[in-house]
Amino acid sequence: MVFEQFTIGGCLSYLVGCPETSQGVLIDPEIRLLDRYTAQAARDGLRIKYLIDTHTHADHFSATKEMAQQLGVPVVMHRASPAPFASLRVDDGDMLIVGTLRLRMLHTPGHTRDSISIVVEDRVFTGDALLIGGTGRTDLPSGDPDQLYESLFEKLLKLPADTLVYPAHDYKGRTHSTIGAEISGNPRLQKTGREDFTEMMRHLNLSAPTHLTEALRTNMTGGKTITQLLSEAAASVAFMDMDELASRVAARPNDMIILDVRERDAFQAGHIPGATHLPRGQLELRVNEMLPDPTLRIVVYCEIGRISTLAAATLRELGFSRATALDGGMKAWREQGKQVEAG
Numbered sequence: 001m002v003f004e005q006f007t008i009g010g011c012l013s014y015l016v017g018c019p020e021t022s023q024g025v026l027i028d029p030e031i032r033l034l035d036r037y038t039a040q041a042a043r044d045g046l047r048i049k050y051l052i053d054t055h056t057h058a059d060h061f062s063a064t065k066e067m068a069q070q071l072g073v074p075v076v077m078h079r080a081s082p083a084p085f086a087s088l089r090v091d092d093g094d095m096l097i098v099g100t101l102r103l104r105m106l107h108t109p110g111h112t113r114d115s116i117s118i119v120v121e122d123r124v125f126t127g128d129a130l131l132i133g134g135t136g137r138t139d140l141p142s143g144d145p146d147q148l149y150e151s152l153f154e155k156l157l158k159l160p161a162d163t164l165v166y167p168a169h170d171y172k173g174r175t176h177s178t179i180g181a182e183i184s185g186n187p188r189l190q191k192t193g194r195e196d197f198t199e200m201m202r203h204l205n206l207s208a209p210t211h212l213t214e215a216l217r218t219n220m221t222g223g224k225t226i227t228q229l230l231s232e233a234a235a236s237v238a239f240m241d242m243d244e245l246a247s248r249v250a251a252r253p254n255d256m257i258i259l260d261v262r263e264r265d266a267f268q269a270g271h272i273p274g275a276t277h278l279p280r281g282q283l284e285l286r287v288n289e290m291l292p293d294p295t296l297r298i299v300v301y302c303e304i305g306r307i308s309t310l311a312a313a314t315l316r317e318l319g320f321s322r323a324t325a326l327d328g329g330m331k332a333w334r335e336q337g338k339q340v341e342a343g
């Protein structure tokens with residue numbers, strides 16, 4: 001079996017493959033590692049056949065939808081998943097065939113209603129149901145301590161003691177465990193009675209994960225993260241360096257429009273000399289009147305450099321094929337002591 005473990009910010013993901021048939025599967029891919037997965041699969045001689053999310057993640061951004069579009073393969077999730085892009089829905093006891101490998105699905109709800117664990121040969125991918133020295137929390141949307149109790153004590157812990165455990169998270173750099181080691185050493189599993197266990201889970205008082213709302217929004221709906229939206233815009237435009245623009249401003253060329261897309265107050269307080277003001281919120285409404293010549297070179301800037309990237313991408317879509325975004329924004333322009341015009 002080909003086996004690769006990836007780690008980023010405490011999130012663990014896995015590439016598992018059959019060397020005889022060159023078929024592979026990715027488990028819990030994270031958006032920032034998207035290129036690494038495809039590169040690693042190529043290095044291992046694998047074609048990814050399935051993308052699996054063990055559950056609706058609330059603490060990281062899943063790459064399954066994006067990769068499914070790139071690779072033309074299904075996203076596998078439990079039947080109860082809210083994600084509209086989960087195209088291959090599975091039930092407890094279902095099996096996926098990946099070359100000579102058999103992936104057995106266990107429904108292990110509790111951390112979320114749609115949690116699955118995946119048994120492959122000598123190991124189990126437990127998602128966030130069972131962690132190394134811990135369990136998934138049950139206080140996030142669709143979590144349920146009673147269901148987690150059953151998933152752990154009536155399913156996962158009944159696997160052979162030497163089964164290797166590969167969870168979806170570990171914040172201490174550990175790579176894996178075994179069912180036996182968790183039964184004997186995992187502090188959360190020492191309360192073996194249902195009442196004691198659920199009582200403990202209800203009183204953990206954990207703080208909410210960072211990016212909770214954005215992760216749930218994107219993982220549940222297939223919508224984009226803000227980072228994705230910005231990087232897609234950035235990939236569709238060219239940029240201009242601040243020194244380059246400063247030297248062009250100093251030379252006073254009139255072959256270029258410098259477009260300030262901030263709000264009026266900010267523009268009046270100080271802008272790049274010669275800049276034209278067109279706030280981002282009015283861009284589409286006033287573009288025809290203010291920018292009648294689509295062949296002109298346009299450099300868009302804002303305060304930080306993000307809104308200007310979106311605005312430049314919009315201008316390109318509208319046909320302004322020479323729209324560029326300033327690499328940086330008015331804040332950096334001021335900090336570098338470059339020339340500012342007020343009024």
Ligand SMILES: [Fe+2]
Nearest residue numbers: 056057058128
């Ligand atoms: Fe999770």
